[in-house]
């Protein structure tokens with residue numbers, strides 16, 4: 001009997017999708033990868049190009065361009081399709097356009113018999129993850145958004161750079177909306193188990209303003225990159241691969257994803273960025289950090305902004 005292999009279906013082979021496919025292939029995470037895009041020629045061209053790299057890949061991956069029928073046997077469907085931010089546009093500006101696109105995409109995927117896990121990256125990611133959950137009818141655990149995985153990575157990189165410590169030894173989360181109302185959880189930020197306030201003690205060169213500026217640079221990073229090169233894609237692509245690995249290899253890894261809150265953090269009926277344990281079944285559980293009062297208030301504001309943006313959109317659908 002043939003051994004069952006992992007299949008990832010990627011919807012949207014634009015900047016983010018094709019960078020994800022490239023990173024996935026380079027890390028040898030899945031045995032099968034099917035590329036689907038409205039622009040069939042782009043997906044076909046990407047499949048050809050990626051296949052030509054196979055002799056240099058760590059493992060064998062079967063890559064082809066396909067259609068929604070191919071999602072029926074997929075373990076994971078990753079959605080990076082839709083409009084991206086233009087210079088000056090916020091992520092929330094994209095909501096109506098992309099929710100409509102998603103209605104069509106998700107109904108085609110479900111019609112294929114898909115019964116796996118959804119991973120969403122298209123913006124505004126928290127709202128579109130909620131939309132996928134609603135449109136698909138799948139359990140909340142099996143619909144995951146990339147949430148603040150990228151913002152958290154940016155935060156860890158910038159803190160590591162500032163303190164001159166390997167970013168992998170910096171543990172600090174950005175939670176909330178993947179967007180302008182996100183917040184840093186300074187109360188739980190640490191370097192090698194030492195809180196940031198302890199680490200900065202007796203270091204005259206470190207000041208609070210610098211730390212605040214680091215957060216602002218995280219929050220506004222997409223604007224800074226889009227001004228320079230029109231889009232952001234490598235960081236998120238690697239974050240999506242990290243999530244794919246956590247899912248397909250049943251890692252129980254804690255990653256900041258857009259997860260459904262059902263009472264956690266005192267919130268209900270919302271997908272938003274929080275740390276969560278991710279494994280082969282999706283989100284095993286949300287990690288509830290003990291936030292201080294300032295953080296609690298900022299998190300509530302973030303939830304409120306998302307809910308206010310979502311309300312009119314879901315009323316019309």
Ligand code: NAD
Nearest residue numbers: 012013014015016037038039081082083084121122123236
């Ligand atoms: P892009 O324009 O390069 O690619 C979008 C792709 O979607 C295109 O290839 C297009 O043909 C395809 N598409 C559009 N409608 C479709 C449909 N109905 N069915 C199938 N395919 C369709 O955009 P991009 O730069 O790759 O960005 C994609 C999305 O990812 C945007 O919403 C962007 O804001 C988001 N993004 C998210 C993060 C994050 O952290 N979550 C980071 C960067 C970008």
